[in-house]
Amino acid sequence: SYVLTQPPSVSLAPGKTAGITCGGNNIGGKSVHWYQQKPGQAPVLVIYYDSDRPSGIPERFSGSNSGNTATLTISRVEAGDEADYYCQVWESNNNRPVFGGGTKLTVL
Amino acid sequence: QVQLVQSGAEVKTPGASVKVSCKASGYTFINHYIHWVRQAPGQGLEWMGIINPSDGKISYAEKFQDRVTMTRDTSTSTVYIELRSLRSEDTAVYYCARGVALIYMDVWGKGTTVTVSS
Numbered sequence: 001s002y003v004l005t006q007p008p009s010v011s012l013a014p015g016k017t018a019g020i021t022c023g024g025n026n027i028g029g030k031s032v033h034w035y036q037q038k039p040g041q042a043p044v045l046v047i048y049y050d051s052d053r054p055s056g057i058p059e060r061f062s063g064s065n066s067g068n069t070a071t072l073t074i075s076r077v078e079a080g081d082e083a084d085y086y087c088q089v090w091e092s093n094n095n096r097p098v099f100g101g102g103t104k105l106t107v108l
Numbered sequence: 109q110v111q112l113v114q115s116g117a118e119v120k121t122p123g124a125s126v127k128v129s130c131k132a133s134g135y136t137f138i139n140h141y142i143h144w145v146r147q148a149p150g151q152g153l154e155w156m157g158i159i160n161p162s163d164g165k166i167s168y169a170e171k172f173q174d175r176v177t178m179t180r181d182t183s184t185s186t187v188y189i190e191l192r193s194l195r196s197e198d199t200a201v202y203y204c205a206r207g208v209a210l211i212y213m214d215v216w217g218k219g220t221t222v223t224v225s226s
Contacts, residue, residue: 031211031212033211033212033213035153035213041218042203042216042217042218042219043153043203043205043213043216044216045212045213045214045215048208048212048214049212054214086152086153088153088212088213090210090211090212095167096155096158096167096169097143097155097211097212097213098155099152099153099154099155100152101152102152102153
């Protein structure tokens with residue numbers, strides 16, 4: 001089955017740019033979706049189809065996908081961005097979604 | 109606005125069954141799949157299966173195939189998940205989520221905590 005690999009944690013100071021990666025075999029050939037999950041809350045979709053933002057998601061959130069790595073970029077990171085971030089693709093061979101293991105973003 | 113409202117927390121003993129509901133509102137119920145995803149304490153997201161509210165067709169994750177049943181009631185715009193033969197490892201928050209073209213989830217319920225303990 002298809003495996004998505006994320007770094008367990010990313011830490012940076014407020015105002016910096018965070019890049020959260022999601023690795024997978026030829027992931028550039030798939031559509032990648034990203035979810036933000038704050039402690040004690042349900043996940044929220046922040047990026048779909050690699051780089052589209054749902055309404056209400058700040059422009060500071062962007063995404064890219066090429067080769068074996070997809071990236072969620074959060075510009076001008078704020079304390080309120082502290083959360084776990086999960087990438088997800090649809091595995092068409094098995095007709096099911098696959099999630100990455102999640103990355104905990106800490107704003108120092 | 110689009111909402112998925114889930115039933116309340118449950119505490120069960122090992123070997124019992126649990127049934128969680130997810131009531132949809134704010135959109136046409138039969139036009140979107142519903143996924144079920146669970147999250148054990150301190151762990152990541154685990155997909156359990158998907159139901160098409162339009163025709164009731166279901167696909168379960170292989171891991172749960174022999175213990176899970178998903179159903180829907182179009183008269184109340186509600187989907188259900190039942191998990192049988194519960195064990196301590198089933199302690200988790202269970203989420204329903206609306207699917208978009210199957211492949212991603214744009215709206216999530218707040219989650220239902222299921223605790224399995226003797």
